Amino acid sequence: MAVLKKLVRSAEGAHVPHNKNTENCETVKMPVPKRVYVSMSQHIGAPAKACVKKGVEVKVGDVIGTAGGFISAPVHSSVSGKVFSVDEVMLTNGRKAQVVVIDTDGLQTVSENVKAPEVTDHASFVQAIKDSGLVGLGGAGFPTGVKLDPQNLDEVDTLVINAAECEPYITADYREMMECGEDVVEGAKLVKEYLNLSKVIIGIEANKPQAIEKMKALTSGLEGFTVATLPSVYPQGAEKVLIEQTTGKEVPQGALPAAVGVIVMNVASVGFVNRYMKTGMPLVSKRLTVDGDAVANPQNVEVVIGTTVKDVVEFCGGYSQEPGKIISGGPMMGAALANDEMPVMKQNNAILVFGAEKAKLPEESPCIRCGRCINACPMGLSPVEIALALSVEDADELKALFTDLCMECGSCSFVCPAKRPVAQTMREAKDFMRKAAK
Template sequence: MKNIFKRAAKGAHVPHLKNTSDVATVDMPLPSKIVLSMQQHIGAPAQPVVEKGDEVCVGSLVGKEGGFVSAPIYSGVSGTVTDVREMLTSNGGKATCVEITPDGKQTVDPAIAPPMINTYEEFTAAVRASGLVGLGGAGFPTSVKLTLKNFDTVDTLVINGAECEPYITADNREFLEHPEDIMSGIAAVQKWCQIKNVIIGIEANKPEAIKTMSSLCAGQSSVTVKELPSVYPQGAEKILIESCTGREVPRGGLPSDAGCIVMNVGSIAFLARYLATGMPLTARRLTVDGDLIADKKNVNVIIGTPIQEVIDFCGGATGEIGEIIMGGPMMGLSVMDPSVSTLKQNNAILVMSREKATLPEANACIHCGRCIEACPMGLSPVMAAKAYRLEKVEELDKLMVDLCMDCGCCTFVCPAKRPVSGTMKLAKAMQKKGAKK
């Protein structure tokens, strides 16, 4: 069944709350320890290559990739490995983690050197060795994304600078602080993956970023900037592709089925820095915000830093905390314990009051259809909820609930305050289970 709608025309007008757009990134001092989860990406967990008592440097390998869809993990501090065991992580699960106590010297691993690249295979190997995963929140290993069956399958690189979730401004700061790195990363991917066109998609609520990138792209026929409407979830991969190229990713398909690769702006800028220096992914920019954060800012944080230490660096909370969210308020994850550590794909820490975090009481559905109007995937959450209640798996399949991307637009617009996207999650699980029978 083909979807006959314009995905990009839908969505929700969520508040922007980009409080830190104009706040330049600051480096956080060394934390008391870092805890590196071996499961910081989609795919197989990394395998620890260090033991308790080992000494490591900045950029030392700590976990090697556990398969093709995986990524290596590196230390962002020099110091001593003080623990290797299963621990709770910020995405709510448990994983093998490596704890390192810094020695304060920040000695760089002597093996760090820019990669030598003469072929496409050497390029993808270098991307793999960099430890890069999608820094916009997805955590998909970049080397897998850039491994093409043949160069004819993809003609367009879409740079995701939409940053459509409220509060988060980490990508906006990348545009303003390191635009040359972005252009250099684009040039590398264009060259080695033989990409004809590049479109940098930026939401209209980032005028400075649009201006900066447009001026750098002037005179480059193959790289253009596309101003996107500020409608959530403009940065969702399928929506972004449609907004930037007019192409639709088919049901169950990948961006490459629409001839595209999508890379987050932070990822492409990091890639340029890695190719120039050989320093793998050990730190990243986080937006620290929320109604309770005393000093809202963008912070360059060593990956694995305890969340509580990042919050303390930003002045701590000004009241009783209701919820800490890793990522944005629409699709982020609630953090149960602030002593857990940051992961590669975490782009924000939001500290919310009880008042902001408490969900309103749900009322009966009034069949207003707003959830249908808002769904960017053209789904009918209200009908899916009924089919779920009646356990009609075939109906769920017809309603294409597998296309739901958990964006939360339906919940956001529902006047009855129903947990619509939560029901969609359950419906998807029921459809999947039914499909396996």
């Protein structure tokens, strides 16, 4: 029997600066751009298959990509207009995927296929969620319809709503609670009802007192609902950390949350569930935090999916200085973009743009064996030993050190006084293990 690692939660974690500069910026709806680039790969799993051709007229909510497998999600047109082309392009994750390019007509005519789904039981609820194109909106992008249909459903009793939003700068989930808190509660009620759950726990970091107060008021008197105040220590929003903090349960190595009776959903995903069930409008737009010292007017914006980063930044007043680094997501776990031509996808929650000075990599020095990276690691890993095993290409030792548990949260790099790229080394070690296993 495989030995399972006991996950060790760090007492320290990483005390990252919050920089929630846009927390009081009410979401502004960005006008539809002239052209959108809608990717068929906006989720974990098989990409969707484009089902439209050049020249076809589309309306908002029309299916333009069908799910490409069991773990997949359909993709809908976010605009009305005409398909300009179906191309292959490089995405923010570095992979190539089909992209449907649509020239918008500015009318945003809604498809006649958009209507509230008929839901009567768990099976029809799951089917409706699959049809909606919903994927984890917190950044993970796992198809929600698959998540809500675990094999051991009768053993699952708890929905944990991830509203920690522990990454610096990002305030999109905070705005979801402040502007659409009712949708979050109603969406949670639907998930609770159709999955026959007894508990709903909304986990929010302590640095969002107004959201905590609002969600407590909205859930007051609701059976099975709790709002959990989490310490403001990064990475509270990491799934396994969140589950342990809110339920006291530990997800075994290699297992899914359902193994301990829990389903985790991002707070914006839960809010979407309610809106979709009422209107039938699939996932065609996204709230984003746009911030960084190279953005003229940082704010929260709602954009149609497929809008380019360039168009979003232009809407936010353009660049205030030459961009040195553009990030899709937060500074800890987000992906650096090669340019601003990339389209916004379903799971994107932020665009951060920094000038050359902030983007400059710190000068690294030799490891002083201080152990801070070990203390900060939420998975209890030892990056120093792992780096050593990688340097001698010892795959067995890397396995013995549970290297594959690394979730690339970046806490180790953040706390390192020698400014070593510790998380990057962890990524390389995981890649080495994967290749060695082939």
